Amino acid sequence: MTVDEKxxxxxxxxxxxxxxxxxxxxxxxxxxxxxxxxxxxxxxTFYLYxxxxxxxxxxxxxxxxxxxxxxxxxxxxxxKQQREIELSEQVIFFVDSMIDRFSENKPLLALMSKNLxxxxxxxxxxxxxELQSALSEITDACVERGVPRRExxxxxxxxxxxxxxxxxxxxxxxxxxxxxxxxxILFSIIKKII
Amino acid sequence: MTVDEKxxxxxxxxxxxxxxxxxxxxxxxxxxxxxxxxxxxxxxTFYLYxxxxxxxxxxxxxxxxxxxxxxxxxxxxxxKQQREIELSEQVIFFVDSMIDRFSENKPLLALMSKNLxxxxxxxxxxxxxELQSALSEITDACVERGVPRRExxxxxxxxxxxxxxxxxxxxxxxxxxxxxxxxxILFSIIKKII
Amino acid sequence: MTVDEKxxxxxxxxxxxxxxxxxxxxxxxxxxxxxxxxxxxxxxTFYLYxxxxxxxxxxxxxxxxxxxxxxxxxxxxxxKQQREIELSEQVIFFVDSMIDRFSENKPLLALMSKNLxxxxxxxxxxxxxELQSALSEITDACVERGVPRRExxxxxxxxxxxxxxxxxxxxxxxxxxxxxxxxxILFSIIKKII
Amino acid sequence: MTVDEKxxxxxxxxxxxxxxxxxxxxxxxxxxxxxxxxxxxxxxTFYLYxxxxxxxxxxxxxxxxxxxxxxxxxxxxxxKQQREIELSEQVIFFVDSMIDRFSENKPLLALMSKNLxxxxxxxxxxxxxELQSALSEITDACVERGVPRRExxxxxxxxxxxxxxxxxxxxxxxxxxxxxxxxxILFSIIKKII
DNA sequence: AATGAATGAGAATTCATTCAT
DNA sequence: CATGAATGAATTCTCATTCAT
Numbered sequence: 001m002t003v004d005e006k007x008x009x010x011x012x013x014x015x016x017x018x019x020x021x022x023x024x025x026x027x028x029x030x031x032x033x034x035x036x037x038x039x040x041x042x043x044x045t046f047y048l049y050x051x052x053x054x055x056x057x058x059x060x061x062x063x064x065x066x067x068x069x070x071x072x073x074x075x076x077x078x079x080k081q082q083r084e085i086e087l088s089e090q091v092i093f094f095v096d097s098m099i100d101r102f103s104e105n106k107p108l109l110a111l112m113s114k115n116l117x118x119x120x121x122x123x124x125x126x127x128x129x130e131l132q133s134a135l136s137e138i139t140d141a142c143v144e145r146g147v148p149r150r151e152x153x154x155x156x157x158x159x160x161x162x163x164x165x166x167x168x169x170x171x172x173x174x175x176x177x178x179x180x181x182x183x184x185i186l187f188s189i190i191k192k193i194i
Numbered sequence: 195m196t197v198d199e200k201x202x203x204x205x206x207x208x209x210x211x212x213x214x215x216x217x218x219x220x221x222x223x224x225x226x227x228x229x230x231x232x233x234x235x236x237x238x239t240f241y242l243y244x245x246x247x248x249x250x251x252x253x254x255x256x257x258x259x260x261x262x263x264x265x266x267x268x269x270x271x272x273x274k275q276q277r278e279i280e281l282s283e284q285v286i287f288f289v290d291s292m293i294d295r296f297s298e299n300k301p302l303l304a305l306m307s308k309n310l311x312x313x314x315x316x317x318x319x320x321x322x323x324e325l326q327s328a329l330s331e332i333t334d335a336c337v338e339r340g341v342p343r344r345e346x347x348x349x350x351x352x353x354x355x356x357x358x359x360x361x362x363x364x365x366x367x368x369x370x371x372x373x374x375x376x377x378x379i380l381f382s383i384i385k386k387i388i
Numbered sequence: 389m390t391v392d393e394k395x396x397x398x399x400x401x402x403x404x405x406x407x408x409x410x411x412x413x414x415x416x417x418x419x420x421x422x423x424x425x426x427x428x429x430x431x432x433t434f435y436l437y438x439x440x441x442x443x444x445x446x447x448x449x450x451x452x453x454x455x456x457x458x459x460x461x462x463x464x465x466x467x468k469q470q471r472e473i474e475l476s477e478q479v480i481f482f483v484d485s486m487i488d489r490f491s492e493n494k495p496l497l498a499l500m501s502k503n504l505x506x507x508x509x510x511x512x513x514x515x516x517x518e519l520q521s522a523l524s525e526i527t528d529a530c531v532e533r534g535v536p537r538r539e540x541x542x543x544x545x546x547x548x549x550x551x552x553x554x555x556x557x558x559x560x561x562x563x564x565x566x567x568x569x570x571x572x573i574l575f576s577i578i579k580k581i582i
Numbered sequence: 583m584t585v586d587e588k589x590x591x592x593x594x595x596x597x598x599x600x601x602x603x604x605x606x607x608x609x610x611x612x613x614x615x616x617x618x619x620x621x622x623x624x625x626x627t628f629y630l631y632x633x634x635x636x637x638x639x640x641x642x643x644x645x646x647x648x649x650x651x652x653x654x655x656x657x658x659x660x661x662k663q664q665r666e667i668e669l670s671e672q673v674i675f676f677v678d679s680m681i682d683r684f685s686e687n688k689p690l691l692a693l694m695s696k697n698l699x700x701x702x703x704x705x706x707x708x709x710x711x712e713l714q715s716a717l718s719e720i721t722d723a724c725v726e727r728g729v730p731r732r733e734x735x736x737x738x739x740x741x742x743x744x745x746x747x748x749x750x751x752x753x754x755x756x757x758x759x760x761x762x763x764x765x766x767i768l769f770s771i772i773k774k775i776i
Numbered sequence: 777a778a779t780g781a782a783t784g785a786g787a788a789t790t791c792a793t794t795c796a797t
Numbered sequence: 798c799a800t801g802a803a804t805g806a807a808t809t810c811t812c813a814t815t816c817a818t
Contacts (some may be wrong), residue, residue: 003818004783010781030223031808042783047810113311117363150371155381159371162356163362169311172324176351177344185348192386195798225791236800339778391797391802398802416610419787430804435789462678505695505751538759542767545758549751557699557743561763564739565732573736613812624779629814 013047014039015060023107027057027114061115062122064108069123069131072097076134088194089143090134092187095163103171103179113168120160142194158194208237209235209254220308221251255309256316258302263317263325266291266296270328281335282388284328286381289357297365297373309361314354336388353384399437402427403448411495415445415502449503450510452496457511457519460485464522475529476582479521480575483551491559491567501556508548530582547581593631596621599643605689608696609639617654643697644704646690651705651713654679658716669723670776672716674769677745685753695750702742726774741772 001009017039021030032053052054075097078084085093102109112119135156142152155161163186169175170182209232215224226247230240244250269291273279279287294304306313329350336346357380363369363374389397405427409418420441424431438444463485467473473481490497500507523544530540551574557563558570583591599621603612609711616637618625632638655681661667667675684691694701717738724734751757752764 007781032810033808043809044784044811045782048781052809114308116310116359117307117367117369120363121369151379153371154376155383158356158360158379158383159374161359162352165310165355165359166352169314169351173311175311175315176348182348182352185345185352189352189387190351193383226793227791230801237792237802238794238800239798242798244790389801395802420789421787431788432790433803436802440788470761499697502696504698504747505755505757508751508758541765542758542764545751546744546748546764546767546771549747550740551746553698554740554743557702561699563699563703564736570736570740573733573740577740577775579739581771614814615812618780626780626815627778628810630777634813 007049010041010045011059012063014041014046014049015056015063018056018060019108022060022111024128027053027111028049039187047054057115058118058122061112061119065112065119065122068098068101072101073131073134084163086173087138090192091138092190094134096183098163099167099171099179099183101162102167106172109168110172116164116168120157120164128172138194155193159190163190201243204235204239205253206257208235208321209257210241212250212254213258213302213305215368216251216254217305221247221305224229251258251309252312252316255306255313259306259313259316262292262295262302266295267325267328274297274346281332282385285332285384285388289380289384290377292357293365293373293377297383300366303362304366307366310362314351314358317354350357352388357384395437398429398433399447400451402429402434403444406444406448407452407496410445410499412446412514415441415499419562445512446506449500449507453500453507453511454499456486456489456496461519461522462488476579477524479526479578479582482522483574483578484571486551487555487559488554489573494560494574498560500508501552501560504556505550508545508552510549526582543581547578551578583737589631592627593641594645596623596628596631597638597645597736600638600642600688601646601693604639604642605693609635609693626698639697640700640704643694643701647701647705650680650683650690654683655713655716669720670773673720673772676716677768677772678765679747681749681753681761681765684749688754692754695754698746698750703748705742710765737775739776741764745772 014035018030018035021034021038024166030053032046033043033058038041039046050059076090076094078088079093081089138156139149139152143149166186167179170177170179202205208229212224212229215228215232224247227237229250233240244253248305266288272358273287274284294367297380330340333343333346337343360376361373364371364373370376402423406418406423409422418441422435423444424434427434429450431553438447460482464478464482468478491548526544527537527540530539554570555567556565556576558565564570596617600617601615603620614628614634615625617638618628621628632641654676658672658676661675662672720732720738721734723730726748748764748768749761752759752761758764
């Protein structure tokens, strides 16, 4: 194993340890000391990999949201192999999957919800070719129908934002209602918009 | 002036001082020490009025969002005196006004965006009869058209959430575009939903 | 005892504790923790009185050099009551006394020698009226003999600087010779200059 | 190039890097890490050449002061080739040259002033035969006039000490006056002493 | 000889909270 | 009611040094 691979492994190891602590407790109440002990490394080593706790958080969110999106895209791909799916149906499927992932993993959602803006930013800067191409497909379809490309992108962003925000409240606090009740409302809204 | 009035004045004074600091810096980096110095009171006194920093934040957000909503509702009332306004038009007007208020006061928005969920909760618990009656009016109209009351409430909540979240990003970071460009998109979405 | 008197007492107490540690060990190897323990106060209390270790050092040197000069001037005053002393004789007497004080208290001298420039600066900013008037007397005498006032002040400063520097080496490290041997040389130089 | 030459080159390289950092910042705030990076070597390598940071400082001061003195002596030699110079005149010339060198290179002076005693010690242990012989000449001349040899050496040392100390203050902080104003005073003092 | 990742003791500093006045 | 000096646990971050490669 090369030195660089080792370093990446150690970085991932620290992120994983921090993830457990950040979700079990929360960032403010988690001391770097705890992270370091959980990761089984020396204090100083931490600072070899991260500037400070917030740098760690950034990398953690990027890391975890990448994981999540990859997983969801994979399921979509699999589904598309099984059957023909209409475009708006694909969006719904994607959102539906994401909601399920978050429902299963509330702590992660809680973590991201406190940094929603950051998460969305990361999500966009993700060079997940697949996500980009999926978005392109939708965009192109709308453009064909005469909507300016720029407007499509902004609308998509707004939807993402909305879904994310509503889901946070609904999944984490059942506000204004549990996610099961919110889902059909959300889907109906999405359909209306697209 | 009664003793109670005096206490309220002092409480408001502390909140105002904290508001300036919380918006200029942020909550985590603002020490209670700074707040008390800015408010011109002694450290111990702070604890006579607030349990801790987060109690202060709660009261602060409640206080500031009440102010904002009252102001916006007043403008809406005034507008309704001038001319007949259709229901969905009223919602647009309300949202439009709120966006303008936040655009003028980005620091406040930033503060609330980091505690969006809390803010919305406060907003709902606000016993601003006016806001409630305005919402009732919309709800009733929809119910008449056959939509279940509960679904209407949830949809309205989702809209609020969405608008809030999208505005935060757009106003604060011009992401994905400046608010001026986002507004028509947002309004079009709202119209489609209602 | 007033609150302010109490605070001054506590400050002096901390300085005294630090003085013992700084001279026994040295500044770099003395942790604030040690100072705090020696002074019998809490860590936080330290920062109520001093910005950091170097602020403490500054105040310490000012404090100790004031003490020293006061003591020396007192002896000079006493001596002048006993007998008529010529001006240059007074200077010699003053320097002689100072050298004796430092010889008795090498750790203090060591402390000051590492911050000689700072010490001299403090010494000059000392509003010890007595020292000032003693210096004025000498200056006036020289001015009468036709030397520009400014030149006299500078020469006096140079002498102080020289004496201090030579004494540090001689007393602390017997370099180039013990202070007993250096004294006559120093006095002869001073006489020549004046 | 022999192995030894290579080592010396690397040592000089480290010293040069440290010199820049020590003068720009100061020793306490300069981490070995910085030195190592500036020198373009690995951390471990540093410890092959220096015991620790203070060993490095010692060698650095010795190295730099040797350079300086060599340069100054060379100028003196050149001057003596041009014209007959009286002994006390030579001392003045030497001091004058040194002051000019330091005025041009304040950071170096600052570094040395914080370690004046160390610098003077190094200076004396310098086996610059030339400096020694220059000093011998002066000493011999005085001895001929009946002054004990030992006393001459001590007086010379005191002068060096004085000049150094006064120059530090004057050049670095213009205290009590700029060096241009201090020079004549210093020279007059030296003449009086010799 | 050279490297640089890892170490972990140790230092500085902060800050919410208390409590005697 | 108000004060503000005192507290000390908690936390972050540094950095000289080592040692396996």
